[in-house]
Amino acid sequence: MKNAFIKKEKVRFQHVDYAGIVFYPRFLEMLNCLVEDFYEEALDMPFKNLHETGGIPTVDLKVQFKKAARLGDELTKYLWIKALGSSSMVCGFMFEYPDGSVCLEGEVTLVRVDFLENRQAIKASAFPAAMRERLEKFLVEDTK
Numbered sequence: 001m002k003n004a005f006i007k008k009e010k011v012r013f014q015h016v017d018y019a020g021i022v023f024y025p026r027f028l029e030m031l032n033c034l035v036e037d038f039y040e041e042a043l044d045m046p047f048k049n050l051h052e053t054g055g056i057p058t059v060d061l062k063v064q065f066k067k068a069a070r071l072g073d074e075l076t077k078y079l080w081i082k083a084l085g086s087s088s089m090v091c092g093f094m095f096e097y098p099d100g101s102v103c104l105e106g107e108v109t110l111v112r113v114d115f116l117e118n119r120q121a122i123k124a125s126a127f128p129a130a131m132r133e134r135l136e137k138f139l140v141e142d143t144k
Contacts, residue, residue, distance in 0.1 A: 004080040005038045011073040021068040034077045060109035066102045080140040087112045087124040
């Protein structure tokens with residue numbers, strides 16, 4: 001997919017349940033790892049630095065599980081930006097098998113925030129210009 005951030009992930013024993021398929025909360029952890037890698041590798045903003053003064057919490061999440069993933073499966077994870085606001089972004093994501101079939105897909109809304117009052121409160125904060133420029137490289141027009 002053009003303009004998407006892409007990572008591979010092998011399904012490991014830690015991801016599966018007694019039935020031998022990925023337990024659905026593990027998919028959300030894989031998604032969070034994808035977002036964290038996106039920030040570090042594509043935006044040059046590792047979470048260890050980002051979380052010194054703020055964060056990027058998830059405020060909305062939609063997931064459609066299409067096909068079970070099993071121990072040893074290799075998934076290609078895609079993340080792209082569908083909409084970019086002043087302090088928020090809606091990202092599309094998809095986990096795909098090597099044959100092109102979809103394991104899961106959805107969208108996640110992330111909001112850039114700054115910490116206030118000794119980290120006891122947060123407030124939405126606009127993306128700095130340099131960060132916004134990097135984010136725009138992953139913007140994909142909705143084809144639907």
